[in-house]
Amino acid sequence: MAITTLSSREFNQDASGAKKAARRGPVFxxxxxxxxxxxxxxxxxxxxxxRTLSLAEALAQTTDFDFDAPRVSDLGLRPADLD
Structure with a gap:
């Protein structure tokens, strides 16, 4: 983790560089x-x-997620007989 120190003037002149530096560690x-x-x-x-993420937030951060829902017949279940 790299720690970067910038003066207020340097920060104001190169905010983009400060954001890039923050990816490597804190910027003072x-x-x-x-x-x-x-x-x-x-x-x-x-x-x-x-802070902990909610399930929805955690899933929103996932970029590659495969999910194959099992078919009802594969679970040994049968439709309800309503007659």
Whole structure:
């Protein structure tokens, strides 16, 4: 994990570079030479915050998901006789 430190001026001039650096690790942003802010990816933030994903959120993040539902006949079930 790489830690990057940028002044507020550097951050303002190259926000895109700061976001790229945040993918490698936290980016400390200083004001007058003192750490004032930290830029993190949302994934790193959620780990720090202890946030757990709902099932829907976890499935939404999955890009390749195969699911073959079994046929009712394969489960040994038969349709209800309503007559």
């Amino acid at each position: 942003i200083t004001d007058r030479g003192r750490p004032a802010h930290v830029l993190l990816t949302i994934e790193d933030y959620e780990v720090l915050a202890g």
